[in-house]
Amino acid sequence: MGYRYQAYTIDKKIVQGTIEAPSESAAEDALYHAGYNHILSLKELPTRKTLKSQIPFLFGVKTPDLIDFARQLATLIESGIPLLTALRALEGNVSKATLSDIISDLVEELQGGSSFSESLSRHPDVFPLYFVQVIRASEQTGNLEAGLKQVADALEKQVQTKKKMKRAMTYPTVIVVMAIGVIALLITVVLPPLIGLFTSLDAELPITTRILLAVTGFVIDYKLVILGVILVVVAATIIYLRLPSGKLAKDRFLLKAPLIGPITVQHSMFYFCQTTSMMLQAGLQLPQIMEIVNNSMGNQVVRESFVTVREKLIQGQGLSQPMSQDSLFPDLMIKMVVVGETTGTIDSTLATLADYYEQRVDQKVNALIGMIEPTLTIVIGLMIAFLATSIVMPMYSIMGSLS
Secondary structure (H helix, E strand, O other), X not given: OEEEEEEEOOOOOEEEEEEEOOOHHHHHHHHHHOOOOEEEEEEEOOOOOOXXXXXXXXXXXXXXXXXXXXXHHHHHHHOOOOHHHHHHHHHOOOOOHHHHHHHHHHHHHHHOOOOHHHHHHOOOOOOOHHHHHHHHHHHHHOOHHHHHHHHHHHHHHHHHHHHHHHHHHHHHHHHHHHHHHHHHHHHHHHHHHHHHHHHHHOOOOOHHHHHHHHHHHHHHHOHXXXXXXXXXXXXXXHHHHXXXXXXXXXXXXXXXXXXXXXXXXXXXXHHHHHHHHHHHHOOOOHHHHHHHHHHXXXXXXXXXXXXXXXHHHHHHHOOHHHHHOXXXXXXXXXXXXXXXXXXXXXXXXXXXXXXXXXXXXXXXXXXXXXHHHHHHHHHHHHHHHHHHHHHHHHHHHHHHHHO
């Protein structure tokens, strides 16, 4: 469903627009993460049941669409085409209807006298706040195409990093699902007839076969109870993870879990360094930048640490000193920030750190994949060997007794 909102920006300007969200609280959360901490009004729009509203994930503007939009618009502006003309040219050439509608809205708002950044700010569910702020700064310097390229590069790096992290989990997930499917097929289809055969012949069975038969019998006898328990556990887990306490517990686990924790921390550092460096180069002030970045941090524990750093930064303690008081921040990052503050090159220092942490995340993801693949291969091999031994050995024993 849609909501019309009015809110204050960080610059103390009133903006208004519409946002798609499943509930009023979800709309408030989306606006909060977009950086609008003071919502003046939020009213539900009349509901129109369309295919787009029923399955928004198929029609929403995704990050790759946003990257293409920024790059194409930058190219057109760089070639000397006015902004309004460039947007009109893009309106009919984008592949996604939702993005075309948004571009149409941008054209109308520009014709109504709004600046480009103000027009973008009215679509917080599509354009992140740092996107809007970089464009606002580049408008003031008269170099809009550079700002568009800057945010496109930043978004592209974020997409690549997320893909690497997802890739680390894709292979093991597929293997585990396939293994569960094969085991379920064996227990429900293959083993029941064999149980009847072994029982009728009253053969002496090895311990592995007796264990397998006991497990199979239990699953067959209580399959509905087991299925019900699994569904209840899954539903309870989903509900808990949607609660504030559940989200916090999940975020803490992701930071402390072996192998996954370092990747989560370094990915957060990469995002902070990259976005902060980009916005410093665009001319924004560090306290304002940190408020924008903090609101878009996905991990609540990480966000709270950065909020504390920002508060102490405003008090005059700088950036490196508050970081040194929090164990979340790596020593290398603290030392580099000290150098950047001392030399007055904090923007280039953070850019260097962003490249470093991007490489580190890539290395750790590849190392994690390298550990998971052989481990899963060994575990699944042992399971298959156990099943084969439990089924084949009694068959040979039975055939020997019959002969």
